[in-house]
Amino acid sequence: MKKFFLIIAVSALLFAGKAFSQNTVEENVKASLVQISAGSGIYSGGFPIYAFADFRVNPNWTIGPQVNFVFDNDFHFVMSGRADYHFNKMLNLYNNWDIYAGATMGIDFSRDTEFSSGIHVGGRWYWNKVWGLNMEIGGGTYFSSAIGVTMRL
Incomplete structure (x- = not known):
């Protein structure tokens, strides 16, 4: 019976050590299944505010929704899907x-x-386990550049 409690106690200590250890950022990126980004930038049609989410489908690929609000002479509301390869x-x-x-x-x-x-x-x-700075530039239907923050869930 003492051996049983000793095994349980050692297992609990090992588990607690792993649970409360500080991971490197790389380990957190691997463990993170969702990243949410939001910010603003320059848009060919006016002033944009954007938000998007990346859902990891494997270590190199993410997919997710994106929403852009663009303020100019006309208001644009753009809903889209995105797919990204991470290098x-x-x-x-x-x-x-x-x-x-x-x-x-x-x-x-x-x-x-x-x-x-x-x-x-x-x-x-x-800059830490959860928060980061996001920068992006792109083209297509509209030219855009963006800067914002990312939160890792």
């Missing part, structure tokens, strides 16, 4: 960097409902 392993990057490229396709709900598509390249720099 971290290929480029052997430092743990707190995330470089990616991808494509978007969606619908622009302005005066006339129109199809919207584009490609983009971007990167994130994480």
Whole structure:
């Protein structure tokens, strides 16, 4: 009976040590299944506010929704889906960097409902386990550049 309690106690200590250990940023990126980004930038049609989410489908690929609100002479509301390839392993990057490229396709709900598509390249720099700075530039139906923050869930 004493051996049983000793095994349980040692197992609990090992589990607690793993549960409360501080992971590297790379381990957190691997463990993170969702990243949410939001910010603003320059848009060919006016002043944008954007938000998107990345859902990891494997270590190198993410997919997710994106929403853009663009303020100019006309108000644009763009809903789209996005897919990104992350180059971290290929480029052997430092743990707190995330470089990616991808494509978007969606619908622009302005005066006339129109199809919207584009490609983009971007990167994130994480200053801790949860928060990072996001920068992106892209083109297609509209030219855009963006800067914002990313939260890792």
